[in-house]
Amino acid sequence: MSDLLAERDTWSMANCSIARTLEIVGTRTALLIMREAFFGTRRFDDFAKRVGVGEPAAAARLKELTAAGLLERVPYREPGQRTRHAYQLTRKGRDFLPVLVALRQWGDTWAADEQGPAVVVRHKDCGAEVRAALRCGEGHDVADGETYVDEGPGLLRVEPDAS
Template identity: 40%
Template sequence: MRSCILLFASRFTLQNGECKANAQKLLRRQNGLWISKANPSMKQDMTQIPLARRSPIPPDSCNLASAIEIVGDRWTLLILRAALYGVRRFDDFQAELSCPRTVLSGRLKSLVDAGLLTKRPYKAPGKRARPEYTLSAMGLSLRPILIGLTQWGDAWLGAGEPPPISFTRAGTKAAIRAAFVDSDGREVRPDQIRTVIRG
């Protein structure tokens, strides 16, 4: 599995040369902090996460690693993003993403096989039947993650500009944001999260 990992720790670890080049475009290092070049108010303490030589569990036992195997590819994430906004048909995906048709066909098949998309036929008047792709319940359950990733991009990559898309609660128009809550319903900041290994 090709991985691209930014580890904010007492040293900066990057895997994959392309990823390193992209990260250097987005971040700069100053006084022990990684600072977003697009939005300098966003800073990450390098020492917030203790240095580790390896993860607490191997990738083949980790559901995060398994999820990345399914959705971690660039084209796959862009297809899921388009599906989240209502794109359903092959030609529309292709026009939206400018993805090579053979690549798009393969990614759509993989997402259907993985259970994230549902494939069903549709027929426009006077046209032959063609498939359309909609998010399954499993695919729709990725919405909080995709919204969280969108809001991460707004914060770190948005150059302080208002985000082009916002998310609201249906019926009230109250703005929503991705957040963690504990079993008592209290919000938990990222720096308050601790990893517990079963065993």
């Protein structure tokens, strides 16, 4: 275990999963649309209205999220209505829930509304509130300060700047 943080200038984060993720959902509206999708919203107009965003912005984000595979357009038909398309979470999109839970949790803790949170996510089996927790592969809870950064297989070594 070398201390990667001490030699931070010998490697680059050009290959960064966080940056790649943000290229898909890096805008405020994209994340809020994902929030609404988890609330069960499926129709175009409802996304625009409930997120509080204009239709062009909603259309652009929905198209991006669909192209990226977090949402899929599925045809549906209400009785007496014509066939329409609904936006529905894919497995890839549902797997994004921990990010939203972590964001909401941080906001509830550190930027809370005085009234308390508007909604809470609960566990179906027991009704207890769902939280995003850090845990290691051995099953231990990971508390503040108990982590270190290690080299991964995709680490990109670079020449340290002469400066």
